[in-house]
Amino acid sequence: MANDISYTTEEIAKILKISKLTVYDLIKKGELPAYRVGRQMRVDAEDLEQYKHRAKGNPIRTYAKPDEKVQASSGKKTIVITGQDVSLDILTKHIEKHTQAYRPLRSHVGSLDSLISMYQGQADLVSTHLLDGDTGVYNVPYIQKLLVGFPYIVINLVSRAAGFYVQKGNPKQIHHWRDLTRAGVKMVNREKGSGARVLLDEQLRILGISSKEIDGYTHEESNHLGVAGKVATGQADVGVGIEKAAYLVGVDFIPFIQERYDLVMIKSPQNMAWIELVRSILGSEDFKNELRSIQGYDLSLTGKVMIEVE
Structure with a gap:
């Protein structure tokens, strides 16, 4: 029917x-x-x-x-939560567990596009892991530029290692960003606007490497598992992503940086109640214990306010 x-x-x-x-x-x-x-x-x-x-x-x-x-007429406020990490799924579950007043919607969108969507009023709770290559600082430089004029709060969710996925034993001996330009090395990339893509592009910019020198630079996957999977099946020799996906897919991982995975929320009057709920969840042992069961997370900053703008 x-x-x-x-x-x-x-x-x-x-x-x-x-x-x-x-x-x-x-x-x-x-x-x-x-x-x-x-x-x-x-x-x-x-x-x-x-x-x-x-x-x-x-x-x-x-x-x-x-x-x-x-x-929508049920009286529940909808909260659009953007990002791809499983920690966000756990956060969503805890929001639903603690209150019936909100209806979380998960949108699997990259970091930069998430911030732009927040600026446009299409997202409420944004996750981001964007490295500013000039300062070595994660997220804040991008947030300050995109959300100028907005009151907001940035709170750490987790920290996690980012680096290279390579095949078992690293047969191509890939250890440095410059190794991506070697003959016979094929990479698989992330989509524009993702944190992994920004990390790569910032390193190439700093080192003066043209993307045209890299075989496979234009071959894009939309998530970490997709990138790691291409490396695991031999369709690529290297990709950039987070450590957790390497364990799940079964490839070797070469860490380069500890990236900060932060949450961004606009501090409007109608948002303050659920923002306080999120802060409470991030500080709870129940939530942290669930994250501890997942390999690859550093919780030393979880729940810490990184910056707050009135």
């Missing part, structure tokens, strides 16, 4: 030819009713058609909704 058809947020984005973050923004504003199935948000086909009719200025038909659907 047509009325039984529903779509994921990814499918809605493709149908409407918009970004996933725009879909989440429509859900957040109540313009596109959605409900949760497990960890996934879904939109019914009839609700999508109603939205399209409204966008065209046409009269629409009103449909009855099943009682179990979580609609």
Whole structure:
């Protein structure tokens, strides 16, 4: 039956030819009713058609909704949480555990695009790990430039090692950024705007290396596991990412830097209640103990305020 058809947020984005973050923004504003199935948000086909009719200025038909659907009119505030790390999934679970007042939506978007989406009002809690090569400082230089004029708070979630994925035994003997330019070395890259891509591009800029010298620079994957997987199957010799994915996929890892993975939140009056909830969760032993069970995290800064702007 047509009325039984529903779509994921990814499918809605493709149908409407918009970004996933725009879909989440429509859900957040109540313009596109959605409900949760497990960890996934879904939109019914009839609700999508109603939205399209409204966008065209046409009269629409009103449909009855099943009682179990979580609609925007339920009074719950939607919080769009961006980023790809599993620590964010754990944080989302703890938010849902501690209150029924908020409905977290997870959007798997890279660090730079996440900050831009926050500036545009499409994201509420943004994760970022962007290295400024000139200062050696993570995140704050980018946040200060993009969120100028906004009151915000930046809190550390975790720290983690970033470096090279190489095949077992490192047969190509890849140890330095300059090794990426050697003949016979093929890399796989992350997408533009991701923290790993910024780390690579900043190192190339500082060392005066052209991306054109690197075989595979334009071959992009959208997450750490995708990069590590290409190395594991021999489709690439090297990729840049975080340590945890190396353990999961089964490749060797060469650490280069301890990166800071921070959370950014806009301090508007309507956000303060859930920001305090997030701060409480980050400081709780229950949350930290769950993170400790995952290899590759440094929790020495977890919950620490890195910068706060009024």
